[in-house]
Amino acid sequence: MTRLIALLLIAGTAALAACxxxxxxxxxxxxxxxAITNSADKHNAE
Known part of the structure; x- marks a missing residue:
């Protein structure tokens, strides 16, 4: 039972880190x- 709880805690932590x-x-x-859009807008304005 202790191993199952530890596994669930590790899996939960990994899932949160991935998010x-x-x-x-x-x-x-x-x-x-x-940044690309702003650069393009500056060049079009010139």
Whole structure:
């Protein structure tokens, strides 16, 4: 029973860490897209 509880705690921790990693990656991609859009807008304005 102790092993099952330990396994569930480890699995839960890994799942939470993965969610944070995916969310962070999504934010990074969004920021990169915004930078490209801003750069394109500046060049079109010239």
């Amino acid at each position: 944070n990693t995916v969310a962070g990656a999504g934010q990074d991609l969004s920021k990169g897209g915004n």
